[in-house]
Amino acid sequence: MYARNVWYMAGWSHEFPADAIVSHSYLGERMAFYRTSAGELVALEDRCAHRFAPLSLGCIEGDNLRCMYHGMLFSSDGECVEIPGQDLIPKQAKVRKFEVVERSGWVWFWAGDKQADFTTIPEMLPVDEPESYSARTGYLDYAASHQLISANLLDFSHLAFVHRDSFNADQEWTNAKPERQVLKNGIQLDWWVRNQTLPPGMGGKEGELVDQRALYQYLIPGVLRLMPSSYPAGSAPLSGSGPCNAEPVLDDFNGQAVTPIDEKNSRYFFSWITAAGENSEAHVDGAFKVACAAFAEDKRMIEAQQSVVDHTPPERRMMAMLGDSSITIFERMMKGASQ
Numbered sequence: 419m420y421a422r423n424v425w426y427m428a429g430w431s432h433e434f435p436a437d438a439i440v441s442h443s444y445l446g447e448r449m450a451f452y453r454t455s456a457g458e459l460v461a462l463e464d465r466c467a468h469r470f471a472p473l474s475l476g477c478i479e480g481d482n483l484r485c486m487y488h489g490m491l492f493s494s495d496g497e498c499v500e501i502p503g504q505d506l507i508p509k510q511a512k513v514r515k516f517e518v519v520e521r522s523g524w525v526w527f528w529a530g531d532k533q534a535d536f537t538t539i540p541e542m543l544p545v546d547e548p549e550s551y552s553a554r555t556g557y558l559d560y561a562a563s564h565q566l567i568s569a570n571l572l573d574f575s576h577l578a579f580v581h582r583d584s585f586n587a588d589q590e591w592t593n594a595k596p597e598r599q600v601l602k603n604g605i606q607l608d609w610w611v612r613n614q615t616l617p618p619g620m621g622g623k624e625g626e627l628v629d630q631r632a633l634y635q636y637l638i639p640g641v642l643r644l645m646p647s648s649y650p651a652g653s654a655p656l657s658g659s660g661p662c663n664a665e666p667v668l669d670d671f672n673g674q675a676v677t678p679i680d681e682k683n684s685r686y687f688f689s690w691i692t693a694a695g696e697n698s699e700a701h702v703d704g705a706f707k708v709a710c711a712a713f714a715e716d717k718r719m720i721e722a723q724q725s726v727v728d729h730t731p732p733e734r735r736m737m738a739m740l741g742d743s744s745i746t747i748f749e750r751m752m753k754g755a756s757q
C-alpha cells in the first residue's frame with residue numbers, strides 16, 4: 419500500500435526532453451510523460467483505452483498523444499479526441515491524467531484520488547540555475563522496498579559501518595544522539611559529530627579535523643532535505659545541536675527522494691548542491707563522487723537485506739534498537755498517510 423495523496427519525484431527535468439515520450443512505472447502505475455508544444459510536461463496513463471497498447475510507443479502530435487496501434491488520439495487531459503474510422507467517441511474513451519509539476523529541475527507527480535495539493539510540493543534548491551548553484555544529480559534503481567530505503571535514511575548510525583570507506587565515518591556517528599523534532603509531515607533531526615576528517619574531495623585541508631553538523635528533514639513520502647556542514651574542530655556547540663558561529667569548511671545541500679516503482683522496487687533520486695562560487699564546480703564534483711560511492715554502499719546492503727527479508731518467515735520479527743525511534747515515528751506517519 420502506498421501513500422497516494424502526496425507528491426513523488428518522477429525524475430530530473432533534463433530526463434524529459436521535448437519530442438520524446440518517456441515511460442516510467444511508479445507506485446505500480448505505468449505513466450507516459452511527454453511535453454506539449456509549449457514545453458509543459460504531461461503524464462498520462464501508459465495504457466491505451468482501446469486494447470491497452472502503451473501510449474509511450476505512440477507519437478506526439480502538437481499537444482496530443484496518438485496511440486500507434488490503431489491510432490486513437492488523446493489530449494493532454496487524457497480525453498480521446500479522435501478515433502480513426504469512427505465518428506462516435508464513447509465516454510470511456512479516455513486515459514488517466516496525472517498532475518505533474520516541474521520546479522527548478524525537479525519533476526513531481528501526484529497519483530492520488532484526491533485533488534492535487536499544490537501547496538505541499540517539496541521545497542528543494544534548484545538544480546538548473548548554474549549561475550546561482552552548482553549541482554549534480556542522479557538516481558539509482560533499487561531491488562528493495564521504499565520502506566527499507568527510508569529506514570536507512572532515518573538512521574545515520576549506519577554511517578560508522580556502511581560508510582567507513584566513503585565518508586571516513588567512525589563510531590562517533592553511532593554515539594552522538596540527534597535532537598528530534600516531529601513535524602506535521604515528517605521528522606527533523608539535528609546533531610553534531612566531533613573530530614572527523616572529511617574524505618578527499620569533500621572540502622577542507624587533507625587530514626584536518628572538523629566538527630560535522632547533520633541537519634535534515636525527512637518528509638512524507640520519502641523526501642530528504644539534508645544540510646550537511648562542517649567547521650573547524652572545536653566549533654560544535656556544547657548542547658550538541660543547533661548552529662555555530664564559525665566559518666564553515668563545507669556548507670551544502672543534499673536533496674533526495676525515494677519513489678516506489680512497486681512494492682519491492684524503488685527509484686532513489688539524489689543531488690548535491692552548493693552555492694555557485696570560485697571553486698564550486700570542482701567542489702560539487704568531488705562531493706558528488708564521494709556521495710555516489712556511499713550510495714553504492716547503501717544499495718549493496720539494502721538490496722541484500724531485502725533478499726534476506728524475502729526469505730524470512732513472517733512470524734520472525736525484526737528487533738528494535740534505541741536508534742530506531744525516528745523510523746518507528748515515520749512509519750506510523752506513512753501508515754496514516756496511506757489510509
Ligand code: FES
Binds near residue numbers: 486488
Ligand atoms: S490499442 Fe490504442 S488504438 Fe488500439
Ligand SMILES: [Fe+2]
Binds near residue numbers: 577580
Ligand atoms: Fe547511507
